[in-house]
Amino acid sequence: MGRFYVTTPIYYVNDVPHLGHAYCTVNADAIARWHRGLGDETLFLTGTDEHGTKVAESAESHGVTPAEWTDRTSARFQEAWRSLNVSNDDFIRTTEDRHYATVRTFLKRIYDNGYIVKDTYKGLYCVSCEDYYTTESLEAGLCPVHRRAVVEMEEDNYFFRLSAFEDRLIEWYESQPDAIRPAAKRKEALSFIRGGLKDVSITRTSLSWGVPVPWDEEHVFYVWYDALINYLTAIGYGSDDERVAEWWPHVHHLIGKEIIRFHCVWWPAMCMAAGIDPPASIFVHGWLLVGGHKLSKSMAGEEDSPVKLTEISPASLTEDFGVDAVRYHLLRDTPLGTDGEFSIEGLTSRYNSDLANNLGNLVARVATVVGSKCGGIGPAPAADSPLVAASEEAVAGALAAWEKFAPHEALEATWRLIGAANAELEATAPWKAEPGTVDDVLGSALEVVRIVALLISAAMPATADEIWHRIGLSGSPADELLPDAAQWGGYPGGLVVTKGDPLFPRRK
RNA sequence: GGGGUCGUAGCUCAGUGGUCAGAGCAGGGGACUCAUAAUCCCUCGGUCGUGGGUUCGAUCCCCACCGGCCCUACCA
DSSP: OOEEEEEEEEEETTSOOOHHHHHHHHHHHHHHHHHHHTTOEEEEEEEEEOOSHHHHHHHHHTTSOHHHHHHHHHHHHHHHHHHTTOOOSEEEETTSHHHHHHHHHHHHHHHHTTOEEEEEEEEEEETTTTEEEOGGGOBTTBOTTTOOBOEEEEEEEEEEOGGGGHHHHHHHHHHOTTSEESHHHHHHHHHHHHTOOOOEEOEESSOOSSOEETTEEEEEEOHHHHHTTHHHHTTTTTTOHHHHHHHGGGEEEEEEGGGHHIIIIIHHHHHHHHTSOOOSEEEEEOOEEOOSSOSOHHHHSSSSSOOOGGGOOHHHHHHHHOHHHHHHHHHHHSOTTSOEEOOHHHHHHHIIIIIIIIIIHHHHHHHHHHHHHSTTEEOOOOTTOTHHHHHHHHHHHHHHHHHTTOHHHHHHHHHHHHHHHHHHHHHHOGGGSOTTSOHHHHHHHHHHHHHHHHHHTTTOHHHHHHHHHHTTOOSOGGGSOTTGGGSTTOOOSOEEOOOOSOSSOOOO
């Protein structure tokens, strides 16, 4: 038992919550729940990123203040996570006072340490965009958005001396080979560092929607520069050193592959510059992709247009399939670290085979036979059941898999146990036997069901609770301590087993 | 242009320098009937992107090429 601090990126409020956000958040949630089950003191953080030009513009175009706008848009994320049964302990918004305080303290320390300097930023500026462009991003020498000429401009900005950390970052990468996973992503970030680092401008004078620079109130920090610091805000950096000392060594950032540079290069350097350790662990996940015309028409909008992942709302899926089915699919289908293909057909197929046919049907058939052969009272398991080995393998497999951020493997291991239980029922056919001769096999089947409930609780909390109650247990599998509770023999017997409606009715 | 990554059975994906390259789903056959027409057993199915090279031997190592995707510094 220890501590476990897991974070998602804070999502930019100008997006609507989509399936890509849900993928990351549900994975973080399941991992957090698993660690709570292990007895770890767990802190699970998510939130919204609310500064920057785009937010200020959106607010203006809707005729509201940025504060009103972000209140509205941030709420959509909080609702989305509630509806997916996400158990975050905290929800941080970068517009909160606590975040302003931490950002100013943290960056002031970097400034005092000499790693933030004032310099002139020169670049090609589009007056309409109020933004700079690199030569490469221009189209025919014109601003790609407004198709107008850009002008040479210069602005006094504060720069973070990222270049000063090249060697220290490489040293850190070499001394902490597991800090960034998977290895391929670590390699990518390391190559970037080895390619040479330039200083980065971290302040703006062209807008006011940001955190004011404490030593020069004319400037606000560039949005990424305040966003990353949220991970420290949430544990009280600047106001509660003891809390930071407790949690920071146990942080695990779960991020998407498109923001590697900020998290794996800038962020560790910022930490070093402020005099704290870089984050202990960063896990980079891939993307969910949608390959063309695979989604059902009702979701596609236009009849023949390809659907983007960002157009799929988690709410539409949970209404259709149920919360736990969507959670299961997100966790089971695409391993963290690689890209995966998402489709309604895939979700439906997995729902039917894994949830309806295997898990749901197992629970149903066991309950029925206990009803007919044991008067509805579940017997205790046999100590020498052939299912003991399968059960131990599943528990060991799940433990190892969650530990390495591989929810899909944990669920695979669990489903092998479900398969073994179904096969054992075929082999012993207790429905044909005389009452009184089948207590061992049915008790063992119930024990498998109990252990499965424990193992899926992090992924499908509501389903796990329901199964738990159907086999007569009280409380919740989430309150049991793993892995001890999943040891063979925990089902006491003598409990009322109820059948109930199908957990996952088959779909067409 | 540079960096990274992926390209393996119909589909989604594992995998290893060396016996016949694996899983789940889908397909085919059989068994069973407790169960959500579920389950269980058996089975069909692959020139491991293309072309070279290293090696006694490569799907796995190296090079080139083709195709997909991410990043390329101030964009969330």
